[in-house]
Amino acid sequence: MKKLDRREFVKLAAVAGGGSLWSPKLRAVGDIIERITGFNPTKPEGALEVIPGARFVMVIDLGKCIGCRRCAYACKHENNIPDTISPPYIMVFETQSKTGVSGYYQPPKMTVKDATLMYTKLRKDKWYMPVQCNHCDDAPCVKVCPTGATYKASDGIVMINYKKCIGCRYCMTACPYQARRFNWWEPEIPPELRNPLVPMREEGVVEKCTFCVHRTRKGRNTRCVEACPNKARIFGNINDPDSEVSRLIASERNFRLKEDLNTNPRIWYLTRPKEKHMRWYKPLPPPKGIRGLR
Amino acid sequence: MKETSRAFYVFITLMFIIALWGGYNWVRIMFIDGVGITGSSDFVPWGVYIIGFVFFVGASAGASMIGLLIHGFGREDYKPLGTRAILVGFLSLMAAVLFLMSDVGNPFRAMLLPAVLRNTTSMLVYTSMTYAGFAALMLGELYYAVKITRRGGVGSHMQEKMAKVLAILALLFALMVVHAPHGALFAFITAREMWNTPLLPPHFVVVAIASGISIMILVTIITSKINKRELVSMSTLIHMGKLLSLFLIITLFLDFFDFLVMNYSGKPGGKEIWHLLTGRFATLFIINTAGMFVAMLILVFKWGRTIKGLFIASALTVIAIVAYRINLVVVAQTPPLFPGIGEVYYIPTVPEMAVVAGIIALALFLYIVLTKVLPMEETVPEISK
Numbered sequence: 074m075k076k077l078d079r080r081e082f083v084k085l086a087a088v089a090g091g092g093s094l095w096s097p098k099l100r101a102v103g104d105i106i107e108r109i110t111g112f113n114p115t116k117p118e119g120a121l122e123v124i125p126g127a128r129f130v131m132v133i134d135l136g137k138c139i140g141c142r143r144c145a146y147a148c149k150h151e152n153n154i155p156d157t158i159s160p161p162y163i164m165v166f167e168t169q170s171k172t173g174v175s176g177y178y179q180p181p182k183m184t185v186k187d188a189t190l191m192y193t194k195l196r197k198d199k200w201y202m203p204v205q206c207n208h209c210d211d212a213p214c215v216k217v218c219p220t221g222a223t224y225k226a227s228d229g230i231v232m233i234n235y236k237k238c239i240g241c242r243y244c245m246t247a248c249p250y251q252a253r254r255f256n257w258w259e260p261e262i263p264p265e266l267r268n269p270l271v272p273m274r275e276e277g278v279v280e281k282c283t284f285c286v287h288r289t290r291k292g293r294n295t296r297c298v299e300a301c302p303n304k305a306r307i308f309g310n311i312n313d314p315d316s317e318v319s320r321l322i323a324s325e326r327n328f329r330l331k332e333d334l335n336t337n338p339r340i341w342y343l344t345r346p347k348e349k350h351m352r353w354y355k356p357l358p359p360p361k362g363i364r365g366l367r
Numbered sequence: 368m369k370e371t372s373r374a375f376y377v378f379i380t381l382m383f384i385i386a387l388w389g390g391y392n393w394v395r396i397m398f399i400d401g402v403g404i405t406g407s408s409d410f411v412p413w414g415v416y417i418i419g420f421v422f423f424v425g426a427s428a429g430a431s432m433i434g435l436l437i438h439g440f441g442r443e444d445y446k447p448l449g450t451r452a453i454l455v456g457f458l459s460l461m462a463a464v465l466f467l468m469s470d471v472g473n474p475f476r477a478m479l480l481p482a483v484l485r486n487t488t489s490m491l492v493y494t495s496m497t498y499a500g501f502a503a504l505m506l507g508e509l510y511y512a513v514k515i516t517r518r519g520g521v522g523s524h525m526q527e528k529m530a531k532v533l534a535i536l537a538l539l540f541a542l543m544v545v546h547a548p549h550g551a552l553f554a555f556i557t558a559r560e561m562w563n564t565p566l567l568p569p570h571f572v573v574v575a576i577a578s579g580i581s582i583m584i585l586v587t588i589i590t591s592k593i594n595k596r597e598l599v600s601m602s603t604l605i606h607m608g609k610l611l612s613l614f615l616i617i618t619l620f621l622d623f624f625d626f627l628v629m630n631y632s633g634k635p636g637g638k639e640i641w642h643l644l645t646g647r648f649a650t651l652f653i654i655n656t657a658g659m660f661v662a663m664l665i666l667v668f669k670w671g672r673t674i675k676g677l678f679i680a681s682a683l684t685v686i687a688i689v690a691y692r693i694n695l696v697v698v699a700q701t702p703p704l705f706p707g708i709g710e711v712y713y714i715p716t717v718p719e720m721a722v723v724a725g726i727i728a729l730a731l732f733l734y735i736v737l738t739k740v741l742p743m744e745e746t747v748p749e750i751s752k
Contacts, residue, residue, distance in 0.1 A: 157403065164708075168707075174706040174707040204705060217489050217491070217555070219489040219492045219495070220485065237484060239474075240471045243491055246413055250704065251409070251704040256402075259401055276402065276472065
């Protein structure tokens with residue numbers, strides 16, 4: 074810890090007291106606070122370098138989703154989501170043609186039998202609707218966050234700086250997609266099961282899907298895309314006209330969730346006919362190493 | 368110093384114990400067990416703390432209203448209420464801020480909010496900025512009120528002028544800077560149908576004044592009863608009742624059109640809210656609307672303008688406004704955002720309610736102790752016509 078000189082002290086007092094100064098000065102204050110307390114509330118934490126020119130979006134092909142919820146389990150594993158957070162970042166709703174939404178958003182028990190992981194084929198009368206953070210371009214959560222802990226990165230990912238979050242849960246009431254989860258309890262995961270690339274959150278902060286920022290900013294796919302056995306999820310850069318996502322969004326019938334709210338979501342759902350993909354798949358063994366699965 | 372009875376000591380000891388119990392439960396929620404022992408969930412993130420927060424923010428308007436009547440409109444007969452009204456307002460604001468601080472997951476980080484951490488598009492930043500200003504205005508009012516009382520009710524020219532300026536500033540500040548943004552805090556949320564209405568900011572202002580006045584009527588009647596001496600004359604009390612009825616009529620009017628538009632437009636969200644208000648939460652909705660309506664009726668007719676009638680009407684108003692705040696905060700979050708989520712419940716838990724009781728007890732404790740310690744205006748001045 075360094076001692077403050079008079080100039081810095083005056084600066085800190087002026088900014089803290091005035092409360093109406095602009096952001097470069099704010100950053101200076103953050104540096105001073107970092108020097109005193111060891112943490113900087115104005116600096117995003119754990120954020121990797123943004124790939125220049127990238128704009129990440131996801132396409133979910135509803136004609137291909139078999140409702141196995143492997144994406145949800147893989148996400149839980151990848152992003153160090155503790156068991157106390159339920160539902161996980163991805164909810165998969167089951168719908169039917171006659172009665173509408175019928176199924177639960179998550180298995181009632183995290184057992185192999187209930188986990189629907191054995192779903193291996195498309196079912197004729199059932200449709201599945203995975204919902205997660207839509208990384209909206211005009212995200213209500215970014216607007217309402219009082220501290221600026223939630224922010225929109227230049228590659229289109231809505232991120233949370235966990236060190237800035239005060240846990241007011243204003244973003245959770247503002248999100249129309251039920252995408253945000255609060256750490257109601259101290260998250261506990263045994264160190265050997267933790268993913269070292271993803272920071273552990275603390276109690277009292279909000280978290281959500283990050284489009285696997287630790288992977289996608291290094292040019293890899295998100296974990297849910299890799300986990301999907303039927304390739305219903307496609308991830309890519311919409312700024313690249315040759316990418317698969319650009320081609321699919323331009324050529325296939327699609328919609329986005331709750332478009333009337335003008336949030337401009339970054340996840341497109343394709344409504345291709347199911348019959349195109351209607352075939353049997355080889356039964357898959359339950360994935361290994363998934364926490365909480367009994 | 369006035370003589371103190373045994374009941375006084377029993378009461379403040381009881382309040383102090385409840386406040387300590389609440390404090391213990393707060394420590395338990397924040398540091399020992401975890402925020403999870405509250406009844407809130409990811410589906411209903413805001414619970415009883417936010418209900419208390421919006422109620423007490425509203426109640427703090429009472430102070431400014433009485434101050435304006437005394438200094439702005441020259442109603443000298445309200446003077447015995449001056450200091451008490453400021454105290455009620457200040458302690459309500461304190462309770463509101465304590466509720467907010469109990470709600471957030473990181474209270475210590477939240478203290479950096481307006482000065483160091485702020486996002487200028489968030490209403491919560493602006494509302495949190497106003498508390499310090501409003502509290503400072505009320506402390507200033509309190510300072511001059513005490514000074515003037517110490518001088519025997521008539522202050523120097525400077526003191527009277529300052530009291531007047533501060534009273535008018537405080538009311539303007541309360542209505543335009545404190546209450547309307549609290550309505551906007553909710554009204555800006557497009558995801559929740561019940562909040563997303565432009566009527567909410569004016570509704571907040573009107574309900575705030577109604578709750579402030581009804582609390583001041585209750586305070587006046589109870590204080591007169593305990594001191595066995597009338598604090599203000601009956602005509603002043605009736606005047607307060609008339610004011611309250613006016614604001615109740617405006618509230619009911621706004622409510623009526625809010626629900627009419629919600630139903631008539633046939634938007635699915637609005638229909639769902641109406642379904643909840645007439646179904647699972649029908650009791651709350653009836654307490655809210657019928658309570659306000661009956662209170663308004665009692666105050667409007669001549670037969671209701673007795674001490675008993677005023678007391679019942681004010682108590683009904685307070686209960687109705689609490690029910691309204693529950694509807695506003697919890698019922699609005701209850702419709703699930705996706706049909707597959709199913710029914711969403713929120714039931715407050717014991718530790719959570721203990722914190723609520725503790726905060727209210729602390730405010731009552733401070734109010735009673737401060738009215739003993741500070742000099743209070745006691746005489747009923749003649750109404751100068």
